[in-house]
Amino acid sequence: MPKVLVVATSHKTRGGITSVIKAHETGRQWKQFHCHWVQTHRDGPSWRKIMYFLLGMIDYLIRLPFCDIVHIHTADYGTEKRKRIFAWLSKLFRKKLIVHLHSSGPEFSIGGQYRDLYRYSFTHADKVILLSNTWREEVTRVFHLPEDKMKVLYNPCPIVKPSEAEERESYILFAGTLTHRKGYDDLIKAFALIADRFPLWRLKLAGNGEIEEGKHLVRELGMSDRVDFLGWINGEAKECAFRHASIYCLPSYSEGFPMGVLDAWAYHLPVVTTPVGGLPDVAIDGENTMLFSPGDIKELSEKLNMLMSDRLLYKKISNASIWFAEHKFNVFQITTELGQIYGSLK
Structure with missing residues (x-):
């Protein structure tokens, strides 16, 4: 050979x-x-x-x-x-x-x-x-x-032991470099729009980059008690973050094919993201992912609201993630x- x-x-x-x-x-x-x-x-x-x-x-x-x-x-x-x-x-x-x-x-x-x-x-x-x-x-x-x-x-998709439903906690996970291209700041703003409706939910941001800028934005929005900055995580810490999350969100403006989304599918997490890079090849809004236009903070908040409040929709998108992990990817x-x-x- x-x-x-x-x-x-x-x-x-x-x-x-x-x-x-x-x-x-x-x-x-x-x-x-x-x-x-x-x-x-x-x-x-x-x-x-x-x-x-x-x-x-x-x-x-x-x-x-x-x-x-x-x-x-x-x-x-x-x-x-x-x-x-x-x-x-x-x-x-x-x-x-x-x-x-x-x-x-x-x-x-x-x-x-x-x-x-x-x-x-x-x-x-x-x-x-x-x-x-x-x-x-x-x-x-x-x-x-x-x-x-x-x-x-x-x-x-990486090979992982997928999460069980009882392991889930009420938080949205972002994992990636904290830059505007990845849209982490859009996610903070979108979460702030709906946070009062979901008092038990949190937002967790995993990654290096603009951490101080992110914390400043959170303080401006009065969300310091609802948003956690985890820093760059890998190994056991990364596994824990994905295993216990309930939703994965990547509001990116450009991608190749984002590994964060593939990680989320591996853990059977429903994904909220933008139709950029290779995602339009497979992503169908409301069928296997929740899609919104890059930079549209209001639309992002609406997609999160739908997924957090509709258990049947949540289950549907989660099942699509299972199929992606076990078949397509x-x-x-x-x-x-x-x-x-x-x-x-x-």
């Missing part, structure tokens, strides 16, 4: 790409195709980032002559800039190249200032993996890639598809 070098950020880095690759590690294809994770970046001070890049490059150069496929995970401008040299070296050594795009923004779109940076990777790749049909259409429009070069592969199905992609490049 071919040997595969998986080039991506460190397994210690916070974020969706790391979560995706950790899920891929659980699949049969990881051992079947002798995958090795080349770690090229880690959060932290500049010296640590430089060290990880150099050590990753050394690891890559030592293993590159003996591999068959290079699978590069890339996202925004900074990631793509770092990964371009790995793509160039893979073609210099005549290896098969897979470029796996996790971007949440329009960097490569027509008029995007970094379009030419992405062009090399996309045009020289033997296969381009995209997170949704939406992104496949956009890449086709911008770069005119042949249809057989592109493959849509969804991010998988099942990690074994996704990793099997990834193995088929590797096999097609032999």
Whole structure:
């Protein structure tokens, strides 16, 4: 079987790409195709980032002559800039190249200032993996890639022990970086509009970022006793937050395919979110998710109100999350598809 070098950020880095690759590690294809994770970046001070890049490059150069496929995970401008040299070296050594795009923004779109940076990777790749049909259409429009070069592969739901109904507590959970792009501030404002109707409910925000700005907004709205800032959580703390939540909300303005939503589905949580990134591929308002327009705080408050007050609707959306986790985004199905992609490049 071919040997595969998986080039991506460190397994210690916070974020969706790391979560995706950790899920891929659980699949049969990881051992079947002798995958090795080349770690090229880690959060932290500049010296640590430089060290990880150099050590990753050394690891890559030592293993590159003996591999068959290079699978590069890339996202925004900074990631793509770092990964371009790995793509160039893979073609210099005549290896098969897979470029796996996790971007949440329009960097490569027509008029995007970094379009030419992405062009090399996309045009020289033997296969381009995209997170949704939406992104496949956009890449086709911008770069005119042949249809057989592109493959849509969804991010998988993690494997977890799903929550039981009796474990639920009355709180809405947000998990992600606290930035306006993720819409955490919109969620605080929307919750404030309905908080008086649901005195037993709380809002919990898990993630790093604009924590002080968020606390200031909460104080302005008189919601300090109803909103909790959990900071960045993982491991047991993350599991506890998802297991005991009753609703997951991600009011994002742009995404690739959000891992927070996949985590919520894995824990069978009903999801309130926006139709951005890859979500329109599968999300149907009122059927399997509760959707609202990005930035529409009033509509968000109405969707939360519906889910919190209508038990039949709550059960319906929860059951849809179970189906997503066990079928559409099942990690074994996704990793099997990834193995088929590797096999097609032999």
